[in-house]
Amino acid sequence: MAIESPRPAVEGGRLPAKATRGLPLTVSASVFADGHDLVMAWVRHGAPGGGGWEEVPMAPAGEDRFTATFVPTRIGAWAFEVGAMPDAYATWLRDLGARIGAGQDVRLELEEGARMAEGAASRRAVEDGDEAALLALAARLRDARLTPQERLAEASGEAAGRLMRAAADRAAATASGPWPLWVERERAGFSAWYEMFPRSQGAEPPRSGSFRTAAERLPAIAAMGFDVVYLPPIHPIGRSFRRGPNNTPDAGPDDVGSPWAIGAEEGGHTAVHPDLGSLDDFRRFAAVASGVGLEVALDYAIQCSPDHPWVREHPEWFRHRADGSIRPAENPPKRYPDIYPLDFETADREGLWAALRDVLLFWIAQGVRVFRVDNPHTKPFPFWEWLISEVRREHPDTVFLAEAFTRPTVMRRLAKIGFSQSYTYFTWRTTKDELSRYLTELSGTEAVDWFRPNFWVNTPDILHAYLQQGGPAAFRVRATLAAMTAPSWGMYSGYELCERVPAAEGSEEYLDSEKYQLRPRAWDAPGSLAPYVTRLNEIRTRHREAISLLPTLRLQEVKNDRILGVSRMSRARDDVLLVLVNLDPHAAQEATTWLDLEALGLPTDAPFEAHDELTGVTYVWQGPSNYVRLDPAVQSAHVLHLRPR
């Protein structure tokens, strides 16, 4: 027996693949033998803390690929094994049928079957009841009062097959594995993030907002259906080389600076910015969040302002220039004097790495379990592999989101070595062709084994030209795409107000960026997309498995280059969504679909319902070809729940 390419797998099993508690996981492998004998295959999977292995039979899925699906029930380190052996009984049955069909004398074959059943009955591990049943089967196969057809029917029965499979001598089995899995909690595989600067909320410039005033905003965020509220760094902000509004080099006394310039005389990565309040205030904020169903995610940004206590206490943790000064961050010829990167190859590597781990453990002790990691691609892979496994040893429920916008190899590597979720190129994929190819890459390749995309519609750093130019329809389009095609999505506050003025022509930076100044907002401004966003998150919750599962995502043909068609499906195909989005924010587009109804588990010859979850309207469709018209002035997208009538 050959068992090839079991999946999910990362780098041939050297690193664990990803799974999510409560979400169906499909294991597959190429299973085959020489010759034409039939084979049987199974998956054994084991949960943490022992308790033995559970076995699931695999079913053929074409071209010698076999699959089995199970639902991991606990978080932590799991493993699976694929087992296979020739299915002598099934082969005998198939051949017996062919011989009887051809009118051949099958007395010898029936005797062979009887002996096979007797052999099975004699096996040690077989239970008494089964033994008797197997002996009875042998007797029936030899029963000359029955016709060959009758004996074939007996042998083909479900009970006989089950008995023979159960009694098969596993000593002859081939196994592949164990293949490691890391099972995370539900939120790693399904989440809706909202990013906010707490200092803006309730601010009356130059007076900063605080955790107390920011907490007042939490119910509204929860009401929109988000489940993670992510805060940029909440630590004291350096004063040396502080950046002023719009990233100008000279900050005035009232300028608040960038939260990513971490550390001042008030403290570093474990301190809270005094304007925001105390550590107690943070805990109260987190408690309010929790009360409305929101989990707080903190930013883990490994860098220091020149005023960070570590600069004084541990100058050896930084890189130095030839004149002995600390080397600030740079991307030659650009220099960032307000930021000191840490030197991961410092002679005191042990001390530095431990300190960085302890920062996380500190916030974990405050109840935080979700971290958005800033620029992980500029720190060594071995550090992340070590850090994540260190933290997860005691806190396996910790979720890490990698904010890496860099080359594909590096983004993938970070996912492989343990990050729960990843920022993506989604923000820059705006045409039908770009989106189609990107969704195919994320859902239809081995990336599904270890890469969990989190689609952000905007960030404090990225206001895409599509949004700048497309008006509110563009904002609805991008939110629909993100929320409906990715298991996790995120929005940075202000998006719901369609904020879209760039710092300059051709720039993706916001004008008056919140990174450098307080930006209190009027949330009740007319035209807010909050109701639309709320509806999107409601749909996600109602169709949770379909939205969570990337491997079942399919592009659906729509005969118009501006309308994207994507279907989402539960594993059992009992929940099917068809997302149709007019990517043109300026003009109505119409088209006909050409749906793959068979793949969607829908009737090909009978009408079915297409219920628009966005509007509540139900259409009756039939066949693969159905007419669609989407006018951005009215509705840029359909999210159709397809169901038999």
Next chain:
Amino acid sequence: MAIESPRPAVEGGRLPAKATRGLPLTVSASVFADGHDLVMAWVRHGAPGGGGWEEVPMAPAGEDRFTATFVPTRIGAWAFEVGAMPDAYATWLRDLGARIGAGQDVRLELEEGARMAEGAASRRAVEDGDEAALLALAARLRDARLTPQERLAEASGEAAGRLMRAAADRAAATASGPWPLWVERERAGFSAWYEMFPRSQGAEPPRSGSFRTAAERLPAIAAMGFDVVYLPPIHPIGRSFRRGPNNTPDAGPDDVGSPWAIGAEEGGHTAVHPDLGSLDDFRRFAAVASGVGLEVALDYAIQCSPDHPWVREHPEWFRHRADGSIRPAENPPKRYPDIYPLDFETADREGLWAALRDVLLFWIAQGVRVFRVDNPHTKPFPFWEWLISEVRREHPDTVFLAEAFTRPTVMRRLAKIGFSQSYTYFTWRTTKDELSRYLTELSGTEAVDWFRPNFWVNTPDILHAYLQQGGPAAFRVRATLAAMTAPSWGMYSGYELCERVPAAEGSEEYLDSEKYQLRPRAWDAPGSLAPYVTRLNEIRTRHREAISLLPTLRLQEVKNDRILGVSRMSRARDDVLLVLVNLDPHAAQEATTWLDLEALGLPTDAPFEAHDELTGVTYVWQGPSNYVRLDPAVQSAHVLHLRPR
């Protein structure tokens, strides 16, 4: 540093990848690190029998993929390793250039460069001459009489780069490997096979031909440019249940039977059929072959006729039915009473496997080094893996061709576990779309690491409908495709005479198949394709590397569904062929090409020559779009040698 997915590789390095002596082998890997530093990478490869490792620098090939090419010089077990480390000097240089370009003060950076050079000079392993040169470099970098630009130029020199790379501290390097390789002799990677039944050549039915009469045909085969002459089994043929002409069940006394019904009272797998002569006659035949540049390939068919000596001597090596009789071959409901398969799971597995190995060793002792293995997919994979490595331990020059026409997984598996070459689905790929997809699969996927296709235009079992219906033009088309797109190709005798009468409508069997009767032929019949075949094999020899290398094969756009365009290239792109074939054997077709000139290393803005190797005519082409007309009545194909004027 991360080094991912090194290639060539089989199953993550669990089995050796394939290489060919004398043929450039390209090793590639994804090599990258965190951040934006530049990296350096290299391949170290080792030949059998020690002698240390050789190192080749890798060059970036886009998207973090690095490649290096080397030519294995000896056959046997090799290995390679990919090494990589950050290239601190190259990174410093790049950044220095950017800083100077921006007019920054770079005194500190120049001092850092000087220290880097001094550090390199101080390394133990550095040779004296290099040490002095590095110290001189340091001094120049500090030389205030030089402008920063001058010092940058100094540091950017090729010599400085080479010195710094050579002195780099490899203690900081990451390595991946060793990755196993099996290097075979040239013929494994490049061969032209001719299949003949020696009993037919010189036969005067009912009198059989012999090795002596068959040897008379060898010069003509060699003159056509073939280098392997493959003989169906040459052993005594069983008499029980012998098949008559056209596979009828009742053979008459003069019927010769199928050579694959191996074994009679005269002997088994190590005996020679008395009609063909003696073992000495075989050796003389092989000597004549060798004298004209042909190597003899024998058929290794593991099965016995009921009259095979093993049936009597080792009944335990066969499967038995419930009544104690030996179980003949079958594919229920079909039965093949003239063939007994061996039982690889016999209790005397050791004895059987050794006997099967000894058959090969016997013929190897007679000088045979090429075996065409009959139906390997009906025997266990572990047997082949064991057998091939057993044989190659003493005889690493043994070439195995797998005759498996079965599911893709099984065919691939046989190649992975050691077969040198494989029969393919080529015979059944006749349309442009089918051929394009199949060539892409064989040349553009990881299959190139371990699958060496041998394209057969026909076999005694397969006369494809395309040949039956297409007339001589079809025979030219298929020979051109096989010879020009695959590193190895094969032809079963009679093809050059365009033999094309099937046993029945819809059958792929030949009428009066040579499998069951003597088929002497009139080789000088008018219309023979021998001259055309000769020309094809000459072209192969003249463009040997381009034809041998599958990874450089590219489909080229031709705007006509009946004309296939395929380019073949040497690794250095100094030999480029464009094969254009009109797949329609009945009608002329015309089209324009749309060539990827850049990939072909040809000028995009100047004329180039397209010299037709089939006709000797030279065209002058320019740009990607060129007109082609192919009339099967005149010429079904161009094989154009593209070269700058």
